[in-house]
Amino acid sequence: MFEKVLNPYLEHLKIEKGMSDLTLEAYARDVSGFLETACAFGIIIKPVTQEQLSKLEDQRGLLRGHLALLRKLDRKRSTLDRHLAAIRSFYKYLLVTHVLQNVPDNLATGRGGREKNLPRDLTVELTEELLAQPDPSTLRGQRDRAMLEVIYGLGLRLAELVALNLGSIEWQSGRVRVLGKGNRERILPLAGCAKNAIVQYLEMRVHPDLWKRCLEGKITGEEALLPLFEGRPGSRISRRTVQSRVALYAGELAGVKGVSPHTLRHCFATHLLEGGAGIRVVQELLGHQNLSTTQIYTHLSRGRLKESFQNAHPRARKTK
Numbered sequence: 451m452f453e454k455v456l457n458p459y460l461e462h463l464k465i466e467k468g469m470s471d472l473t474l475e476a477y478a479r480d481v482s483g484f485l486e487t488a489c490a491f492g493i494i495i496k497p498v499t500q501e502q503l504s505k506l507e508d509q510r511g512l513l514r515g516h517l518a519l520l521r522k523l524d525r526k527r528s529t530l531d532r533h534l535a536a537i538r539s540f541y542k543y544l545l546v547t548h549v550l551q552n553v554p555d556n557l558a559t560g561r562g563g564r565e566k567n568l569p570r571d572l573t574v575e576l577t578e579e580l581l582a583q584p585d586p587s588t589l590r591g592q593r594d595r596a597m598l599e600v601i602y603g604l605g606l607r608l609a610e611l612v613a614l615n616l617g618s619i620e621w622q623s624g625r626v627r628v629l630g631k632g633n634r635e636r637i638l639p640l641a642g643c644a645k646n647a648i649v650q651y652l653e654m655r656v657h658p659d660l661w662k663r664c665l666e667g668k669i670t671g672e673e674a675l676l677p678l679f680e681g682r683p684g685s686r687i688s689r690r691t692v693q694s695r696v697a698l699y700a701g702e703l704a705g706v707k708g709v710s711p712h713t714l715r716h717c718f719a720t721h722l723l724e725g726g727a728g729i730r731v732v733q734e735l736l737g738h739q740n741l742s743t744t745q746i747y748t749h750l751s752r753g754r755l756k757e758s759f760q761n762a763h764p765r766a767r768k769t770k
Contacts (some may be wrong), residue, residue, distance in 0.1 A: 452485050455498050467631035474611055480536035487516040500549060504694050506541070507550045513537065532614075576706065577602060580714075581643075583699035589654050594695050596647040597679055601711050601716075603644030604628070605718035605736050608689050608711040616656075619648070621665045630737040632761050638735065648678070655680070719744070723752025 456478055463477065464467045488494045494502040494510060501631075506512070521531055544550040546710035571665050574582065581598050601611055619626050619640060626640045640648075652661060652680035663669045669735040692711055698707035719732050 451496070452482050452498055454652060455485075455500055456481060456502060456553065457509045458547075459540060460698045462543055463539070468634070470609070470633065473631070477536040477539065481540045482724060483533070484512075484516050484534050484540070487519060488512055491515060503544060503549050506544070507552055550746075571720060572706075572709070572713065574721055575718050576703065577714070577721070579703055580699055580706070580709070583702055585651070589651075592651040592654050593679060593687075594699070596644075596651040598696070598699070598714065599644040599647040602714040602718050603642065604638050604640070605715050605717060605722075607631075607737075608692060610737075611711070612679070612687060612689055612691065614678040615674060616652075616664055616676045616678055617659075617669055618678060619664070622667055628737070634737065636734070718765050 458479070460474050462479055464472060469477070484740060485494070485498060488506065488509075489496055489498070493505050493512060508539070517530060517534070520533060525533075541550065541553045545553060553610070581595065581602065584594040584598065586595060600606060600614075601608075604626065606628060607630065610630055614630055618628070624640050624645070625637050628636050628638055630636060652664070656664070657666070658701065660673065663673070679687045679692075681687040681691050696709060696711050696714070700706045700713075715736075718734060722732050723729065729744060733741055734757060736744060738744045
């Protein structure tokens with residue numbers, strides 16, 4: 451409905467900001483909802499044109515009204531923050547393209563005090579129990595076990611896992627190429643349980659000739675672009691399927707609720723830190739641009755910090 455005015459903006463974000471397709475989809479939804487509210491308030495009319503967007507200037511009440519509507523729908527604070535970020539980004543684009551000369555005061559400030567809700571922690575023992583849930587005697591069980599091992603073993607985002615191809619893995623060097631946010635590629639080591647689980651899954655699923663070429667690094671073209679994890683035969687697994695499988699296996703563990711693929715990514719980071727890995731290393735593995743983001747996801751308990759300090763600092767235990 452708003453494609454005519456949104457497409458140039460989204461193209462700008464993709465080229466200038468390097469935003470991922472998932473972020474672009476979210477921003478498109480959020481700004482479309484904002485424009486829908488502007489139409490409902492009678493500020494602009496459909497079909498919306500670039501010229502009409504100039505009427506958004508100095509509409510302080512529009513933003514407040516739009517956020518009030520979202521609150522009535524019981525949207526979470528994090529969702530409201532994302533909507534606000536998308537709308538602010540859209541206004542900034544309108545300024546850059548000279549559609550607007552000014553923006554409302556309540557859009558000119560920063561994001562404010564966002565609530566940082568962290569995913570729940572699982573102990574190493576409970577994580578291992580979760581990874582052992584899939585039935586290895588079936589192809590689906592082998593696939594699910596491999597997915598769980600890869601998310602936890604490599605700390606992948608859900609979208610990164612789903613996007614993996616057969617050609618993403620360099621078997622001879624033991625590495626996997628992951629395409630992260632903003633189309634930024636990172637190379638991660640593939641070894642141990644995650645590697646073994648993928649091998650067992652692909653040996654059961656892939657034709658022996660293709661599997662041999664995979665191991666030799668000789669797959670190219672369409673073969674290299676085949677999905678690593680399939681839903682139905684020949685089709686890439688969906689994000690929703692991965693989420694439902696993780697929730698299913700977590701539900702089989704007594705007292706464990708609210709576990710998602712991101713929970714395993716979070717456990718990857720916290721368990722690495724608790725094992726002695728440096729935070730900069732964890733930052734690289736997670737694909738975070740800012741260290742502050744890693745600190746949010748990989749927080750340590752106060753007791754753990756005290757213990758680490760006492761064990762590491764040469765004067766921590768001395769009294770004189």
